[in-house]
Amino acid sequence: MIILGIESSCDETAAAVVEDGKFILSSVVSSQVDVHHKYGGVVPELASRMHIESIIPVVSDAIKSADITINKIDGVAATRGPGLIGALLVGFSFAKSFAWSRGIPLTGVNHLEGHIYSVLLSDVPPEFPFVILLASGGHTNIYYVTSYNKFELMGQTRDDAAGEAFDKVAKMLGLGYPGGAVIERLALQGDTSVITFPKSYLEKDSFDFSFSGIKSAVARYIHEHGGSRLSDVAGNDSLRSGCGCNKNIAADIAAAFQESVIDVLAQKLINAALNKGVKHIAVAGGVAANSALKRKLLSYIHSSDFGGSSSGKSGAPNRIKDLKLHLPPISLCGDNAAMIAARGYQMIKDENLCYLEDDVFSRIRI
Numbered sequence: 286m287i288i289l290g291i292e293s294s295c296d297e298t299a300a301a302v303v304e305d306g307k308f309i310l311s312s313v314v315s316s317q318v319d320v321h322h323k324y325g326g327v328v329p330e331l332a333s334r335m336h337i338e339s340i341i342p343v344v345s346d347a348i349k350s351a352d353i354t355i356n357k358i359d360g361v362a363a364t365r366g367p368g369l370i371g372a373l374l375v376g377f378s379f380a381k382s383f384a385w386s387r388g389i390p391l392t393g394v395n396h397l398e399g400h401i402y403s404v405l406l407s408d409v410p411p412e413f414p415f416v417i418l419l420a421s422g423g424h425t426n427i428y429y430v431t432s433y434n435k436f437e438l439m440g441q442t443r444d445d446a447a448g449e450a451f452d453k454v455a456k457m458l459g460l461g462y463p464g465g466a467v468i469e470r471l472a473l474q475g476d477t478s479v480i481t482f483p484k485s486y487l488e489k490d491s492f493d494f495s496f497s498g499i500k501s502a503v504a505r506y507i508h509e510h511g512g513s514r515l516s517d518v519a520g521n522d523s524l525r526s527g528c529g530c531n532k533n534i535a536a537d538i539a540a541a542f543q544e545s546v547i548d549v550l551a552q553k554l555i556n557a558a559l560n561k562g563v564k565h566i567a568v569a570g571g572v573a574a575n576s577a578l579k580r581k582l583l584s585y586i587h588s589s590d591f592g593g594s595s596s597g598k599s600g601a602p603n604r605i606k607d608l609k610l611h612l613p614p615i616s617l618c619g620d621n622a623a624m625i626a627a628r629g630y631q632m633i634k635d636e637n638l639c640y641l642e643d644d645v646f647s648r649i650r651i
């Protein structure tokens with residue numbers, strides 16, 4: 286079964302053609318990052334307009350790159366939420382008209398379930414049951430996944446999402462938007478031992494997250510160490526004009542901030558896996574592209590130094606060392622339509638379909 290996937294929940298217009306929920310024939314992503322960059326974040330109205338401009342060329346490109354004709358498409362899957370309403374409407378309405386005009390089934394995919402499916406598209410997918418951390422610009426959730434259709438929410442952020450924290454700290458440092466990849470690059474030049482930012486574990490055995498404290502701690506540190514214009518988005522000329530502190534300090538801030546965030550993410554994911562007794566763990570969403578997070582997880586799995594933190598469970602080194610880490614290919618960490626097509630394939634098989642009268646949702650839980 287060949288599925289056309291469409292994703293337009295935020296600032297990427299994406300289309301993909303996927304066969305049998307597994308084989309990616311094409312995946313096209315048109316990013317609006319250049320448009321939103323100068324505003325320091327996504328402007329919803331601009332996002333909707335850009336989706337309208339891009340949707341037809343992106344879908345045509347995906348069909349052409351898959352080297353198929355339009356009548357080979359057996360079903361359409363489009364993101365139905367959560368996301369920006371205007372943005373979602375563009376992709377979902379296009380998908381409705383495409384499916385209706387071709388007389389083929391349509392399904393509406395939960396964007397978060399799509400991210401979970403991005404890991405199932407990797408070369409070595411996790412086996413069920415597994416525990417997955419979904420960390421993006423809008424969400425930081427841990428799910429226990431027992432089958433293609435069963436996702437149990439174990440924990441979530443109580444304030445900022447992990448990716449959002451990266452974006453906000455990047456903005457404070459004058460590095461522009463989005464911030465994750467830039468912070469990761471800058472952190473390579475910094476020293477994690479110079480500054481210590483707080484790590485929030487919340488209550489013992491909680492799988493929830495909180496990143497607002499570290500964000501404020503970074504703001505305070507910048508203030509106290511020469512930064513005056515905290516939210517200025519500087520030209521790339523020099524970091525000095527962005528946050529007011531010199532480049533070495535900025536690199537140390539980036540390194541210490543990243544270290545605090547990824548350590549909490551890694552520990553909570555491993556604790557959740559131990560709690561459920563699974564062997565397979567995974568990370569998905571934009572933050573899954575962070576190689577320091579991958580290294581941190583692998584270091585906990587391969588060394589015996591897990592358990593020293595307030596929420597770390599000691600006494601389980603053998604179970605930790607048996608954990609297998611799975612990550613999506615880099616191209617599927619951020620928003621894409623291949624993951625939507627993969628999830629949609631299962632939904633269409635289950636006859637979980639949408640019709641012309643169905644609407645999109647800005648907020649929906651799995």
Ligand code: KG4
Nearest residue numbers: 421422423448464465466571572575619620
């Ligand atoms: O999944 P995604 O593309 O879109 C959402 O659904 O939000 O995630 C985007 C988020 C942004 O906040 C971005 O800063 C973050 O993922 N991100 C990263 C990295 N690459 C992207 N965060 C940390 N390290 C990275 N290398």
Ligand code: ZN
Nearest residue numbers: 400421619620
């Ligand atoms: Zn996403």
